[in-house]
Amino acid sequence: MENRIPRADESHRFQAAQLDMPPRLLLGPGPSNFHPRVRQALSMNEVGHLDPSFIHLMNEVQELLRYVWQTGNRFTIPVSGTGSAAMEATLANCVEPGDVVLIGVNGYFGERLCDMASRYRAEVRRIEKPWGEVFSPEEIKAGLERHKPAILGLVHAETSTGALQPMESIGRLCREFDCLLLLDTVTSLGGVPVLLDRWMVDIAYSGSQKCLSCPPGISPLTFGDRAMARLAARKTKVANWYLDMTLLGKYWGDERTYHHTAPINMNYAFREALRLVAEEGLESRWERHWKNAKLLWDGLGDLGIRCHVDERHRLPSLTTPVVPDGIDGRAVAGYLLRNFNIEVAAGLGQLAGKVWRIGLMGFNSRAENVTLLLSALEKALSAV
């Protein structure tokens, strides 16, 4: 037997130190900190991905997701990857080569939708607004008339700008133009009202690590009947095996056919995060996010700092304060991290150097965090 054991090369072997991470307060664009009960669930003892107890948990996760998304969609599941994987899954499954896909681009994530759709060989068209603004129903209608898309993709809560896209009446327009409505709810789900069925949204995705306050690594998506019909009518195989919903549907559906090994412990954590939402209730949760956002906005005003986004379209879960003239935004963020263990993010793309991105998401949307942040920010502004 011993002759089957070769010598190992030791050149990359080293003794890593015991894991020790700093106690950060995550007030950037995500991840947010998670609730202590989510942490406990995460480290619960593991079972197999086809264990009867896990199958039961999968059903619970699906039903809790329907509540959080306010949808009756049967096909509502978490994808085994981060939010970007769920984002890509929606396009990979619904786009066939040559389809016209119209994207509302008013920030980084609209751009990414264009990039992803093009990789599935969609004919991508764009309507655009400056970063921080939103689309009016008239602008969307004009886009639908002009481009006659198979899918309209919008970002509900633009994490790069802090703008919240109003959704009333857009679903009806999409039906009128026989177009599927795809919605990015990454930074809105569980923090601000997302009413998928009322808004007639056909396809949506989100992340776990924003207003749901679960670690990153699992991310939900949902397909309504019109999207499922489109999936069933595909002429070509989905050009992505891992994210192929015709295969995944058999694992999450009645067949329970093995597809890939689900991230067991991430599903535990996700269930607990969703369970906390159901306990609190969506209305209370939405109100809490608004109240704490308002506290932040008022406090920023007191410091003489204005917000980039007009209050009518301002996202409660992510605020983009304008960096005052003469201040180095990155230096302030660095100061907050080094001196107070607080993470806030700098702007990106069109807003690089111009704004900060401050998240009050899920568990982190609490008055004590706002108070600490404002006080620390005041110190940082005078120190850098």
Add this chain to the structure above:
Amino acid sequence: MENRIPRADESHRFQAAQLDMPPRLLLGPGPSNFHPRVRQALSMNEVGHLDPSFIHLMNEVQELLRYVWQTGNRFTIPVSGTGSAAMEATLANCVEPGDVVLIGVNGYFGERLCDMASRYRAEVRRIEKPWGEVFSPEEIKAGLERHKPAILGLVHAETSTGALQPMESIGRLCREFDCLLLLDTVTSLGGVPVLLDRWMVDIAYSGSQKCLSCPPGISPLTFGDRAMARLAARKTKVANWYLDMTLLGKYWGDERTYHHTAPINMNYAFREALRLVAEEGLESRWERHWKNAKLLWDGLGDLGIRCHVDERHRLPSLTTPVVPDGIDGRAVAGYLLRNFNIEVAAGLGQLAGKVWRIGLMGFNSRAENVTLLLSALEKALSAV
């Protein structure tokens, strides 16, 4: 403010019970149970995905992976998904439409490689062996001569059959035929010798939840210089945004450019799992897996049960005992789960109903587990 809070539909809201999972001993084809230190690391306090402390951890994970894989490959990273995502990532990046990809198919995962490669529009060719057998260098040489592939894909440890593909001399053949060698090491990495550089493997992937004994949800891949050159020479964009290594490389490389939010806590757990391998040392670990597998094989022999795979090519981390005549294999597995909380799996594909799949992987490769399993199996055989 209150008028911004709509009424929520309560129809899918329910009070889920406190999370409570049964204490399973996972002796199937994976996931395996993880070490108590991995569990602790998993629930360590979270930081942001661009936090300096996380960037430091990423470097450590990469270096530990190089040791475990016995490679100097600079591009060695964990993918933010389960093993199937890393598997797909290798093909998505290295295949361009029309490329000839030759796959050795002697089990379920060879079949999957064919399916995945076809989705990236490869011209897929196959060499085949019955499930449980392996390819000889002569058979592989004949395949290379006949098909002149750009990539040869092999499964080192076939989780569906329990066969271990010998790798000596295959890398040299691939260089001779100017072909990249891609290797599935999902059920071998960290359990049986995997010597990527010595074997001249260009591309490899694995999972976290087998012999590395980390929860599923993160999975490594590595590209050698020849694979990186191929990636750099691509004429088309990678047809998968989430798994595009030209983008991911910027996050894991010196630039640290945001791509997607890494699964922070899964990276903590993965680092600890790799750290445990480095502490134990690969040679000791390989020997431990052989010793406990031998214990299992001898014990099965004592029960009159033979193994499906010839001992010369038998995988220590996954054994496929033949279900004796007149015994219902699924009923035995069910009995073990219900009465002893032990998970073993039934066969699949060509081996459905014919074998069990018993894993002794990573933390679970221990004498006490073998002893318990053999004793429980004996009881199950007389009970069903």
